[in-house]
Amino acid sequence: MTDLGLPSVPPRTSTELGNGISFGRGHHFTAAPGLDIQALVERATAPLSVILQVTKRCDFDCTFCSETLQLPDPTLAHLETMRDNLAGTKRLFLSGGEPLMRKDFGEIVDMFADEDFVLAVPTNATHGLQHAKRIAGKVAFANIGLEGPRGITNRVRGDYDKVMPGIRALQAEGIPISLSSVVYRSTLSALQFTAQIADVLDAGKVKLIMPLRKGNALKLDPNEFITDAEAEETFGRLLELRTTMQWSPAIRLTTWTPENEGHMIVVEPNGTTNAWPVYDQKDLFEPLGNLLEEPIDEIWRRYRFKRNHFAKYLGASIRSTAHAGTASGA
Ligand code: SF4
DSSP, rough: OOOOSSOOOOOOOOOEEEETTTEESSSSSSETTOOOOOHHHHHHHHOSSEESOOOSSOOOOOOOSOOSOOOOOOOOOHHHHHHHHHHTTTTTESSSOOGGGGGTTTHHHHHHTTSSSSSEEEETTTTTOOOOOOOOTEEEEEEEEEOSHHHHHHHHHHHHHHHHHHHHHHHHOOOOOEEEEOOOOOGGGGGHHHHHHHHTTTTTTEEEEOSSSSSGGGOOOOOOOHHHHHHHHHHHHHHHHHHHHTTEEEEEOOOOGGGTTTTEEEOOOSSEEEEEEEESSSOOEEEEEETTSOOHHHHHHTTTHHHHHHHHTTTSSSEOOOTTTTTOOO
16 A cells, blocks of 8 residues: 555556557557558458457446347357457457456456457446456456546446445556546536546546447437537646646547547447447447357458547547656557
8 A cells, every 4th residue: 555545556567569559558559650540450450459248237327328238148158259259359348238247257357368468347346346356467457437526426327435445446456447437518527526536546547438329328418418529628628637737647538420430349248249339320339240150350351440440549530648657649
């Protein structure tokens, strides 16, 4: 523990992933100066990043949640097949739903940790205490959903007082964390507190995302969706505050522009692999194939958003700062 009573977190370093791409302190990819995204797209035979849903279940019911339709969890044998078929992918999110709802999550992490993936876990952290010890040292970071102050998190997401002990448990085991916050018009005034909390927690980054019109978000007041111009202004304001307050975490803000369409590849529990979000698709998923039946390089070949994928993950199509401890970054 540090003098402040905060858990000590080991220093994060940058990992070279080849082709001029590294993965660093802000928990995102950075490209070497002058790296041409189109050239990367033409050379690539597999994705930079894939989101694998190990469950659709969750103990929260966030007001913006897109993943409200349920499917049975994949078995460990199914996950093993999917792992083998993901060879060549650089980073893998073991995602949900809420992935820590799976009692066998430690086994799942073990199954993937021996392979060549940068592993990350998007989580609401409520089950952090049960799993932290087992997954420590095997995941690059946990990305925790938090909308800043207690009142805002409780209204928008779930239970702040369940999330925070989970964060502490993960950090006590030395697992680096980042924060992910959804942005509503009614939460704009809380963003600076989210950034301050992220700095206190020594988070790698704060990822700000706009809700997508799917699942629970279909019930949101339309007034909660901010415009692209407002997002721009919000990011500018946060950057000014970041300089004044000397916050360390990187800040990234993603809006749903044509340049970001379909940039994510999401594998559902039954292996169905989708481009996400694809704006003209009913549920924003564009099916690409099934990872239980074919390797990711086959699926990658028919993926039409390769450029958006690289541009987003390398920070070229979003608003983005590097971590303060990073010399440069996308
Ligand atoms: S957004 Fe995440 S934490 Fe919230 S209900 Fe959906 S899966 Fe659970």
